[in-house]
Amino acid sequence: MTENRTILTAKNISKTFNGKVLLNNFNFSLKKNEIVSLVGASGSGKTTFMRILTALERADKGSVQIDQLALCETKENECQYAHKKQIKAYLQQIGLVFQDFQLFPHLSILENCLEAPLAQKLDSKQNLIQQATALLTQVQLADKIHVMPHTLSGGQKQRVAIARALMLNPKVLCFDEPTSALDQAASKTIGILLQEIAKTGTAILLVTHDLAFAEKFSTRTIDATTFLKKSSLANTKDISEMN
């Protein structure tokens, strides 16, 4: 079952670096079950936009919210960020999987998955171990739970990073170049996994140079040229129609 409910909304986002306008009143929304790919020229601001959504970068103007929880809003023509506590609550709704995975090298795969939810006291250790084991099984790493990250292939590390992000039950999951370190077979495995995750309700946003991957696995593709003009929600496919 897919829903048409919007989870994330970014309105009139503008961002300039050193006099170069990257985003100009850019409008974007992400619905439940969607997989949206941001594609386009190098340096056009794709990663910057994703970093704005994940609060790693500040917008100059605009508003961003997940459901009713605002990260920033335009008030009196200024972009005002929410207070620390609200930003923390916002960030619990959105996960980011980095291009280089950023696994903790000194922790086992299971410990990598447990670190953040234990620190945030999301549940008892026993329940979190159960959840991590289920997720690592879903990403086909049940036999690797106790190994260290350096013993894994790029595709396996990517799947650990995905399981780790899912431990926080995010409504939105962002990926920066999810296939850049992977061969074709591993990319396909990740694409299928992203579709499975999207079907469970998590909305997915990815930045990619891999146009074939974007075409095959996304429900919608946005070219970064639209960052400089107000965008529409054209070219949307329903995930339930995809194989």
Ligand SMILES: Nc1ncnc2c1ncn2[C@@H]1O[C@H](COP(=O)(O)OP(=O)(O)OP(=O)(O)O)[C@@H](O)[C@H]1O
């Ligand atoms: N913190 C920063 N300070 C100054 N300039 C920055 C900063 N972050 C990004 N930029 C510049 O903004 C532009 C857009 O960068 P960004 O990484 O968002 O592009 P991109 O579309 O993701 O590129 P690529 O496809 O090569 O990853 C680049 O010219 C980059 O140098």
